[in-house]
């Protein structure tokens with residue numbers, strides 16, 4: 001861990017809602033009133049008094065007095081409280097335990113809370129009792145808490161100020177806390193700076209008076225160039241989510257401590273270029289185009305999450321060359337598409353797209369004309385990947401004969417028959433369903449010539465990508481009656497939001513089922529995706545693991561041993577040797593090293609000894625052909 005550049009300031013840290021996530025007295029009331037019918041009411045009243053005291057609405061001594069009058073606690077409840085509080089230490093304080101263990105002499109816990117529960121909690125972080133300045137309870141002979149020691153300066157209004165005066169600290173003093181009384185230390189001139197700590201509670205009145213706002217203790221250490229566990233505070237990682245992924249995605253990123261912004265609907269290239277600056281993680285779905293121009297404007301981008309299967313909307317090579325890893329959800333919505341396709345086959349076979357609107361208009365058109373069972377019919381699947389192969393199994397289960405065509409060698413499932421050419425499949429199938437990926441070469445894969453090869457009266461489904469089918473050609477064969485119907489979910493030009501209108505030559509044609517790109521839009525799929533993608537991205541950010549990235553060399557890493565250095569470079573000879581030279585020159589021991597390359601980049605992870613000088617990092621950053629370099633911790 002590098003040494004701090006300057007002498008450390010004294011840190012005056014509040015306990016309740018700062019060192020721990022909760023208020024000690026509120027928790028004590030909750031414990032003491034367990035099983036009592038008035039528990040909620042009394043705890044609520046104590047919480048309200050705490051809050052009024054903390055925001056400066058009620059003077060402190062009055063707030064404390066009133067709270068203790070309401071508190072029916074006893075000595076034995078305190079031990080239970082201590083155990084509870086040990087499990088509720090603020091995340092960023094836990095993360096930086098080694099900071100406290102290393103500099104206990106520079107840290108004071110100054111609290112209007114009570115020594116009896118503060119001391120044992122902070123002792124676990126190496127903070128001694130004489131660096132805990134807090135109130136003390138008074139008890140009666142039966143062990144019931146009766147009040148507080150009124151001789152203690154901290155029990156009075158302006159108690160923290162009086163306490164700081166008594167301490168007579170020399171040099172820089174920084175106060176950190178969530179309450180008004182913490183701010184008063186700086187107001188009284190007893191601290192150079194006041195940091196409003198908002199990891200647990202955000203009090204407007206306090207934040208408004210702060211020199212700095214700290215969403216975490218990492219942020220404090222980072223701003224002051226002090227030794228910290230993470231290399232970069234998570235609250236500085238900005239996430240931009242477009243196209244409404246399930247709210248669970250934002251929730252997961254927020255839980256991790258990231259800042260999350262959401263823009264409903266998509267953004268066009270110009271809009272995204274405007275918004276991408278400062279964004280570390282971009283979350284999109286199938287519509288947003290991540291182009292070279294967008295990447296050029298992306299000055300902090302680490303990863304792109306496609307909250308869908310398709311990634312053809314992303315310049316994957318451009319991302320790779322910029323050291324931006326892309327992740328998608330390759331399996332989360334496959335079942336939803338399969339179910340939609342099966343439903344569409346049956347709907348088209350029974351000409352429901354024509355019959356249902358007629359019924360809504362009051363027309364009764366009972367007839368078997370053009371309607372057929374799907375049992376025994378030939379289903380031709382183009383693209384036998386995750387969706388195509390799953391549909392194959394389901395279609396066989398309802399009695400269809402499955403044929404498939406794929407450019408890659410694929411395992412035949414069940415009784416499915418492989419076709420050697422697309423033409424072979426098109427000429428035989430009663431129903432053709434497209435499940436190819438969106439690679440540019442698949443543009444107009446099904447055009448006029450291919451449509452002409454299909455059997456008269458056959459049905460076509462496209463749930464893959466809009467550009468795979470030549471839409472005017474499809475409209476022509478539907479109008480001519482050569483095809484019996486079609487179901488189309490994806491289009492070359494799709495509206496950016498639900499407020500734009502949908503234009504297509506397919507509108508108004510008979511037996512054509514049109515859906516607004518909803519193949520993967522089910523509650524189950526969206527929820528799965530919203531967990532899957534953030535998990536992959538957070539793993540990448542936290543450990544460097546690139547498993548299942550669609551554009552980075554995939555490395556599944558063992559658990560980190562000490563410090564982890566992540567180096568992304570252009571794949572040219574000699575970079576690894578240069579990295580290792582720097583480490584060797586500084587006598588840094590390599591505990592483990594993992595390298596994988598592809599045609600464009602090399603991705604090397606090096607786990608090194610705890611001990612290293614700051615210079616090493618500077619030199620590694622300067623290694624020629626470096627695209628991105630980061631130290632995990």
Ligand SMILES: NC(=O)c1ccc[n+]([C@@H]2O[C@H](COP(=O)([O-])OP(=O)(O)OC[C@H]3O[C@@H](n4cnc5c(N)ncnc54)[C@H](O)[C@@H]3O)[C@@H](O)[C@H]2O)c1
Pocket residue numbers: 309310311330333334337382383384385386387388405406407408435436437438442445463464465489490517518519520521
């Ligand atoms: N409508 C929706 O909402 C929705 C939902 C999910 C996925 N999708 C799209 O569905 C498609 C399939 O998804 P998947 O997860 O099964 O993808 P996948 O990558 O698992 O499978 C695609 C298959 O198509 C094959 N292929 C590519 N080009 C081909 C060609 N010209 N001829 C024959 N085979 C070809 C590939 O070899 C691969 O086996 C993708 O385009 C995806 O974007 C759409």
Ligand SMILES: O=C(O)[C@H](O)COP(=O)(O)O
Pocket residue numbers: 285286287307308309310311333517518519520521
């Ligand atoms: O690629 C996909 O998974 C589908 O096309 C679904 O895309 P969407 O999330 O934009 O609906």
